[in-house]
Amino acid sequence: MDYFEGVRPRPEIDRLMRDTDPEYEWRRVPEDFHGPGNPDLSHIKGLVWRRGDEVVVNEDRPFFPDLDAMPLPLHHLLPLDKYRIPMIKGPYTFIVTSRGCTAGCRYCIKHVSYQYSIRLRSARSIVDEIKVLKELGIHNIHMYADLFTVNRDQVMEMCDLLLTEDVKIKWTCNSRVDYVDKELLEMMARAGNWVISWGIESANEQILKRARKGTTADRARESLTYARQAGIKNWGTSSSACPARLRKPSRRPSTLPRACRWISRCSTSPRRTLGRRSSST
Numbered sequence: 001m002d003y004f005e006g007v008r009p010r011p012e013i014d015r016l017m018r019d020t021d022p023e024y025e026w027r028r029v030p031e032d033f034h035g036p037g038n039p040d041l042s043h044i045k046g047l048v049w050r051r052g053d054e055v056v057v058n059e060d061r062p063f064f065p066d067l068d069a070m071p072l073p074l075h076h077l078l079p080l081d082k083y084r085i086p087m088i089k090g091p092y093t094f095i096v097t098s099r100g101c102t103a104g105c106r107y108c109i110k111h112v113s114y115q116y117s118i119r120l121r122s123a124r125s126i127v128d129e130i131k132v133l134k135e136l137g138i139h140n141i142h143m144y145a146d147l148f149t150v151n152r153d154q155v156m157e158m159c160d161l162l163l164t165e166d167v168k169i170k171w172t173c174n175s176r177v178d179y180v181d182k183e184l185l186e187m188m189a190r191a192g193n194w195v196i197s198w199g200i201e202s203a204n205e206q207i208l209k210r211a212r213k214g215t216t217a218d219r220a221r222e223s224l225t226y227a228r229q230a231g232i233k234n235w236g237t238s239s240s241a242c243p244a245r246l247r248k249p250s251r252r253p254s255t256l257p258r259a260c261r262w263i264s265r266c267s268t269s270p271r272r273t274l275g276r277r278s279s280s281t
């Protein structure tokens with residue numbers, strides 16, 4: 001598969017960084033990266049660039065192995081008072097808690113961005129960042145991750161730190177119905193979690209199977225019920241154009257668990273069955 005077929009006829013795209021952490025250290029990139037002319041950029045890992053009419057794909061750039069080694073974002077430089085989201089009064093912002101996901105949903109873009117790697121921040125580092133945000137007047141945070149509950153121990157420890165250090169914060173996150181349990185959800189609720197966005201996709205077993213969702217409608221009902229009982233509101237997401245649905249639409253209605261308070265439908269490309277990187281890093 002030629003991942004860059006879309007780049008070739010678009011001369012306005014002359015540099016493209018692929019498959020890497022977005023915090024790639026641009027300051028290490030040589031001056032001529034942005035300059036005129038056609039310098040040799042073959043040494044910059046992860047770069048796609050033009051050499052005359054040729055589109056050159058450089059070797060892979062390894063992921064940052066240790067997310068904790070990155071400095072905390074300089075939140076105070078951002079116009080935090082301008083960030084708004086429906087349903088939340090006042091400003092809010094995001095915290096990245098992990099990168100990657102062990103699941104293999106067929107339609108997922110995660111396979112392109114972080115492949116099958118999982119990297120976690122420590123609970124200590126996450127809570128330290130939350131405290132910085134609290135001092136800046138932020139009391140609503142979204143825990144931004146491919147799959148927030150990808151590692152139960154990390155989430156439990158984070159919640160424990162929030163509770164023992166009396167950090168009062170309201171937060172939201174995403175999850176999969178088979179990556180939680182009753183105890184974890186109760187702990188999350190006590191530590192300030194009030195909404196979970198669940199990737200449910202469908203209650204139709206055939207669609208779930210074809211999408212390689214790796215879970216069942218019964219498990220969704222069970223986990224959402226636990227969350228609701230813990231005091232967490234459920235937001236279900238359903239992919240209306242996942243490949244399984246388009247290829248052979250089911251006659252049975254695709255209902256989502258009634259425990260969902262909100263449901264949003266999103267659309268993924270029916271062509272998106274994504275591959276691995278060309279070489280390991």
Ligand code: SF4
Nearest residue numbers: 101103104105108146
């Ligand atoms: S659980 Fe979410 S992040 Fe993980 S593979 Fe499925 S859609 Fe992607």
